[in-house]
Amino acid sequence: MKNLIKMCNEWKAGHQVFLATIIKTRGSTYRKTGAQLVINDKQQHEGLLSGGCLEKDLTERVKRLLDTRNSQEICSYYNDREDPVFGLNTGCNGDVHILIESTEWLKKYYSKLNKAICQQSDIRIVSSLDENAFFQRMLWIDGERVDHESPREPKTFIKINEPGLHFHDDLHYYVHHFQQNPRMFIWGAGDDALPVAEFSSKLGFEVIVLDYRESLLSGDRFCFPNTRKIILPSIADVFLEEYGMDRNSFVVIMSHSVKFDSAAITMSLNYGCQYIGVLGPRERLITLLENQPASAKDVIHNPIGLDIAADTPEEITISILGEIIQFKNQKKRMRMFSEGS
Template sequence: MKVVERLLNEVTNNQASVLATIIGTKGSTYRKSGAKMVVNSSGEAFSQLSGGCIEFDLIERALSLIANEQKIDMASYLNLTQPDPILGFDKGCKGDMHVLLLNIKRFSSEIQHINAALDRKERVLLGTIIDSKANPALIGESFVKYENKEMKVLNNSVSFDPIIKEALKENIFNLGVYHDKNGEITTFTQVFYPAKEIIVVGAGNDVIPVVETAGNLSYQITLADFRPSLMHKFTGKCKEINVLLRDFEEIKSFLQNKSRDIPVIIMSHDFAFDSLCLKSAMDLEFKYIGVMGPRTRLHNLLKETNSSEKGKIHCPIGLEIGAKTPEEIAISILSEIIKYYSGYVGN
């Protein structure tokens, strides 16, 4: 989401830019397939694909792409299978990385539509032909697919639409490299995902580092509390700010319209409000519910509403890293949210 926002910002400011995406890796690499960065015509880079080993070369390639008005460039950094002229044997991670650099000039007008789709919580598929044995002129042509809509060929290159459809018959919003049945067309598809969200119940001072840390991680926060006087410090920092009554039906109605995949963090420190929010989240079967405080407090919250624990409630919330300060506790909480969203099951 942040990458698209950056592209939109560059387009709005009439700044040419290049989208660099990892299309394949082997061995140990800093980031993996699908990771993206943006380079503008001033040589400024947003995000990174390595620990700093390849960015200088990527920026040079991007500037050359813009200056020569080329559609794409392919860069390979080989530090596993053979000596790399840039990294050498003893520098960087011991892995190979292949990167697609895409000049967005040819479809800059589409960036706004992509951003709007992400705001609607829809995924967007962007595909680019990276090899064409039969017709090299097709290399660099791109298309976009929005959810519940037909594929849209960019730059009005309708002549190759059937070729793309043939190459992507099996692909539904997946990252990867695809070939048509004759092996003549190679297409790389990447997916843009909506920003991840968190629902935070509570607006005390300990929520401030949670919101700030989440913002640094590009998460969107929906905040809810029953105390209007606490809300002002979160203005401009949250996707939504909601003042609710300490009323079960109102709280449940508020949560009813939210995706059950969004994690709910309960940390208002008001016993009655927390108990109502906990019961509502459990009744609606949210997949992740985290509660601030010890397990004894959780048992009392459940007892208050005559509820029993349904599924696993994360209490105390956060990974066990020995956190003590509010800032450290925020890192602990967000670490557990990262683990939830990534589906990682290890310790």
């Protein structure tokens, strides 16, 4: 979703925007299918689709598309041929196919997209890879077609629910799925939670920090991008669905208060969260789980984090987020396999 937000911001600033998407790979590659890069008409971009090997060439291609007024191009980088940037084989020893497309057609739906982003809607874009297809592109929000670029009803074989590259007879198309940023609920606002919130924000999480101590959430503490602070004087009166807590939320519990941590576990379980990480030794966890169902152990990670012999708060943060990234991406791969089966 961050790339769609970035596109909206670029439009608002008056720029033309191109979206570069990896649509197919073979062998070892830096990024995989679905990875995206937003490039504006000033050839500016953030992020990487490669280890720095392809980005300059991609921005040059965007310049040529602007000069020729073409709306899209598919570029392929093969490991067994000379790399267009360095004249050498690509460092990852794999092949990458990238779709570069103008988003000018999408700009007219700016208000609808902004509303959809705020409402946490499911947003998908279908892009034809063939000039003579019966459609060129389609925009879907929460399963409803909202664009007017082509006939209202797509053919029944358009698989909008399956992100990725599709082939049917002579029709080739790609389905973009813009997912909401994952949410990270951090229970506890002590000094050791500061790097967890900061690094989570940098990784693109929507961060919510909760604590019963107002002083820990005052001033400029936890003032990171996409980070909200919630003071909980009475946890029994809090309903976190308004902040987006659901089964897909990630939870880190680190207040160092048995009462607060226990309440955080109860609430996280009630919302069906599938990753609940609890800081502290296993002996303490036994106390926290005294009134919890036996199934709670299936979703609770304790000690939290990967075992990298972490010592400092920053190292502990890396171990925590390493485990969360591993969990998140494994779930993502399982979901993509299920959707494509």
